[in-house]
Amino acid sequence: MRPGEPGRERGEREQPERGREVPQPPRPAENTTIGVVAGLTSVTGGLYSAVRYWRPPLGAGEVIALVRDARDDRPVRGAAVEILTPEGSLVTTVAATEDGLARRSLKEGTYHLRVSHPQFKEEARDIRILPGNTSEVRLQLAARAEERPPRRSAGSSPTDGAARVVGRGVSATRRLLNRLGL
Numbered sequence: 001m002r003p004g005e006p007g008r009e010r011g012e013r014e015q016p017e018r019g020r021e022v023p024q025p026p027r028p029a030e031n032t033t034i035g036v037v038a039g040l041t042s043v044t045g046g047l048y049s050a051v052r053y054w055r056p057p058l059g060a061g062e063v064i065a066l067v068r069d070a071r072d073d074r075p076v077r078g079a080a081v082e083i084l085t086p087e088g089s090l091v092t093t094v095a096a097t098e099d100g101l102a103r104r105s106l107k108e109g110t111y112h113l114r115v116s117h118p119q120f121k122e123e124a125r126d127i128r129i130l131p132g133n134t135s136e137v138r139l140q141l142a143a144r145a146e147e148r149p150p151r152r153s154a155g156s157s158p159t160d161g162a163a164r165v166v167g168r169g170v171s172a173t174r175r176l177l178n179r180l181g182l
Contacts, residue, residue: 061129063137065094065102067115070140075100079117079141086110086126115139 067079081102083091091111094102106129114124120141127135 059131060105060107061131062103062105062134063111063113063127063129064134065096065113065115066136066138067096067100067102067117068138068140069120070142073140076117076120076141079115079120082114082116084112084114086112088112113137113139115141117141120144 063083065081067076067081068074069076075098076096077098077100079096079100079102081094081096083094083104083106085091091106092104094104096102096115108129108131111127111129112124113127114122116122121144123139123141125137125139127137129135
C-alpha cells in the first residue's frame with residue numbers, strides 16, 4: 001500500500017502493476033518431486049561413474065602380473081612392472097602391491113612386460129590383450145648373485161693391487177715410448 005491510497009479490505013488480494021507478475025508461493029508437492037528427481041539423477045550419475053571406474057572401457061582388457069620370488073614363491077613387493085609396445089615404447093609402469101600383484105586395463109593388442117626389482121634379476125614376457133578378457137601372467141624373479149669382494153692374500157692391502165695396476169701401466173708406457181724412439 002502506498003501513502004495516500006485507500007486501504008484494502010481484509011482478504012482482498014493486491015493487484016500487480018501492469019507488466020509485473022507477483023511470485024507465487026512454493027508448492028510443496030512440486031518441490032518434493034523436483035528434489036527427488038534431482039537426487040535420483042545425482043545418485044545415478046555417481047553409480048555410472050563408479051561402474052566406469054571399476055570396469056574397463058569397451059574394447060579393452062586387463063593384465064594381472066603376479067610377481068613372486070623364485071626361491072620361496074613369496075610376493076615381491078614394490079617390483080616395477082613396465083608395459084611396453086612390441087616396438088619397445090613405454091606405455092605405463094605399475095608397481096606391485098604388498099601381495100605382489102600389478103593390475104592394469106589396456107587396449108586390445110600385443111604388449112611386452114618387463115619386471116624389475118633391485119634385489120632380483122629382470123624378467124620379461126610377451127602378452128596378448130583381448131577385449132573383455134583378463135590376462136594373468138605369473139613372473140618368478142630369481143635373486144641377483146651376491147657381489148663378493150675379491151679375496152685378498154694374507155699380508156696384502158687394497159693399495160697393493162692398485163700399485164701393481166699403476167706399475168703395469170707405467171711399464172707399458174715406457175716400452176711404447178722406447179719403441180717409438182723417444
